[in-house]
Amino acid sequence: MKKYKCGPRFKALLKEVKITPSEFATFCNVEPQHINNWYIRGVPYPRVEEIARLLSVNSQWLINGEGPKHPVIGQAPEQPDKPLDTQESREHYHVCVDSPDIELPLYKELPKALGSSDTHIVKIPDEAVRLPRHYLESLEVDPIHAICVPMVGDSMSEKIQDGSTLAIDRSLTHIIDGQIYALQHDGMLRIKYLHRLHDGALRLRSHNSSGYPDEIFSAEQIKKQNIGVLGWVFWWCTLNKQRPPVPFA
Structure with missing residues (x-):
């Protein structure tokens, strides 16, 4: 890269x-x-x-540092390069010319094959999530390293509801205890609070702790079960799932 x-x-x-x-x-x-x-x-x-x-x-x-430092008089304005290509799921983002927004690629957990129980996390073609540029700048998130994913399940409710859209900074994989991260667990997408333990072990904690007790994985289990940190969750958005009924007048 x-x-x-x-x-x-x-x-x-x-x-x-x-x-x-x-x-x-x-x-x-x-x-x-x-x-x-x-x-x-x-x-x-x-x-x-x-x-x-x-x-x-x-x-x-x-x-x-390449090319002439200063524009030549009469030179047409430069056209910016395409966004920097990145490894793994660090994909291209798009700056909307007429707005202060940035479009980030959307990824989802999908079956590897039709009818298969094995899953993987893949980019959804032609789908993106638009976020205000100032959100990312205020958190010093480089759009090159940002992707979006959906929240699946209620393990993080009431903080993050099932179906919410989340944004992830793929450049921040160093674990800060108590922060929310996106994980890839043998092909599954998981959103959890993470805590580092001794000897490379890891504790996964759900916000809905009454329904989802803590999970602890040793360094050996982390390797065997292909557990990897995708990045830090820096934003999420939730819509109310149900409009309140309005009584007849």
């Missing part, structure tokens, strides 16, 4: 034009800490064109 690192170039540009992180943050309507994070992680991909335009540089140069 090609590494996306423009932080050092971005930092050097602000220094070159004598703009402080706080001043640039105010100009871009973000927190100063975001600018400092961009120094390390790079400018979020959806904002590269905007930032490059503000600093009068070519976006491709800002992204990867």
Whole structure:
């Protein structure tokens, strides 16, 4: 996978034009800490064109240091590259030109074959979930690493209802105790609170703990049962399942 690192170039540009992180943050309507994070992680991909335009540089140069640094007078505006290709289920996202939204690919757990009980998690063609760009930016989630999945079952109710749509940051697989993660468990999609235990063991906890007791897997069981962390769940949306009946007047 090609590494996306423009932080050092971005930092050097602000220094070159004598703009402080706080001043640039105010100009871009973000927190100063975001600018400092961009120094390390790079400018979020959806904002590269905007930032490059503000600093009068070519976006491709800002992204990867390739090509001319500054636009040539009379040059047509650059067309951004296709979103960076990524491994596994880290797929392309789409920035909606006329809105501040980003479309993220949708994945579901489906049978491997018709009538089979074995499942796997696959991308659903031509289906996407649209989220406001500022949601992702406020949590420093790079859209390149974000996907959406449905919640199946009531193990996380009342917090996350069956049928809810969830968004996952695939880049955050390091387990922070008590956070909600999406797991792949021998082909099954599972949403759980995770807790690390001694010797590489893992505790899976449901929000609906009365109906779903804790599960503990040793390091050996994790390997044998193909348990892997897909990513951190950073957003979910739930519709009320039933409209209340309105009495006759």
